[in-house]
Amino acid sequence: MKPNPLIACILVTGCAISLTACSTGGRSPSGFLGNYSQLDSGYGTADALAVYVRPDADFRKYDSVMFDPVTTVVATPGISAEVRDQLAAYLAEALRTQAAGNLRVVASPGPTTLRVRAALTDVMEGRQSGRPVTLTHASPRATLTGRLGSEEIASFISHVGFEGEILDSTTGVRLSALSDHRIGVKREATPDTTWAGVRSATYQGAAKLWKRFNAARGS
Numbered sequence: 272m273k274p275n276p277l278i279a280c281i282l283v284t285g286c287a288i289s290l291t292a293c294s295t296g297g298r299s300p301s302g303f304l305g306n307y308s309q310l311d312s313g314y315g316t317a318d319a320l321a322v323y324v325r326p327d328a329d330f331r332k333y334d335s336v337m338f339d340p341v342t343t344v345v346a347t348p349g350i351s352a353e354v355r356d357q358l359a360a361y362l363a364e365a366l367r368t369q370a371a372g373n374l375r376v377v378a379s380p381g382p383t384t385l386r387v388r389a390a391l392t393d394v395m396e397g398r399q400s401g402r403p404v405t406l407t408h409a410s411p412r413a414t415l416t417g418r419l420g421s422e423e424i425a426s427f428i429s430h431v432g433f434e435g436e437i438l439d440s441t442t443g444v445r446l447s448a449l450s451d452h453r454i455g456v457k458r459e460a461t462p463d464t465t466w467a468g469v470r471s472a473t474y475q476g477a478a479k480l481w482k483r484f485n486a487a488r489g490s
Contacts, residue, residue: 299450301344301392301403303434310448322483323448328439330446330488335375336385337440338366341411344392346403347427354424357415358391358431359408361470365477366435373485380440389435389480391473393427395452419464428460428469433476437484447487449480 299307310321341359366389367376377384394403419425432452438445460469 299434300396300452301390301394301434302405303342303344303388303390303392304436304448304450306445307450309445310450320479321450322479323445324483324487325444325446328444328446328487330484332383333374333385333488334383335377335381336370336387337377337380338363339386339388340407340409341366342388342390342405342407344390344394344403344405345427346394346401347423347430348401349423350427352406353414354427355406356408356411357413357466358469358473359406359411360413361473362389362391362433362477363408363411364413365474366481368474369477369481382441384440385446386438386440386443387435387480388438389433389477391431391433391476393430393432395430395432413466413470415466417465418462419460419466419469420462422462425460425462425464428464428472431472433473433480435476435480437480447480447484449476449483451476451479 297307298305304310310323341363343355343359345355366387370376370387374385380386392403419428432450434450436445436448
C-alpha cells in the first residue's frame, strides 16, 4: 500500500512550518504564503488586499506571541542587501510595536502563544521581473537615512507588498492571514522619498494584520 503523501508530510516533520507547507490551495505569487486560496478574493481588486480570519478560533486564549525572522522576496535586479535589511528591520519593528500592550513576546511555542510569519516582496501576479531571491533576516538593522536617491530603489519601493500570517504556535493552524500588494503604490516613492516615509509605509501591512486579529479577539 502506498503511503498517503499528506500523512507522510506531517509525520516526517511534525512541526508548524510543515503543517503550513502541506496545506492545499497553492502559494502566493512570492511563494511565501501557502494555502493562498484560503484568503478571500481581494487580490487583483483596487486595493489588492486579500485576508483570512479563522471563524471558529478562540482568539481570546492567546496571551503571548513569538516572531519568525522577517523574510524578503525580491525580484528587482540590483537591490542591495543593505536595502533589503532596512525593509526587514522596519517590518520586524512594526510587528512588535503592533503587538505591544496586548501580548507578551516570547521565544518558544506554547498552548497560548501565537506565531507570526511575515514578508515584504515585490513579486506580484502578472508583473515581469527578475528571478526572485528569498532571504531570511535574523537580526536586520536599519542603517540608511535621508532620501532614497535612486530611481531604481524608488521603483522597487513602489512595488513592495506585504504577506503575513498568524498561527497557533503548537499546532501550526492558521488563525489569520493577509496579503496587501499595494503598500508601496499607495505612497508612490521617488528618489526624493525619505527612508522615514518608507518606514511608515511598511507599518501598514503589519497594522492591518493585527487589526484583523484584534477585531476577531474583541480587543
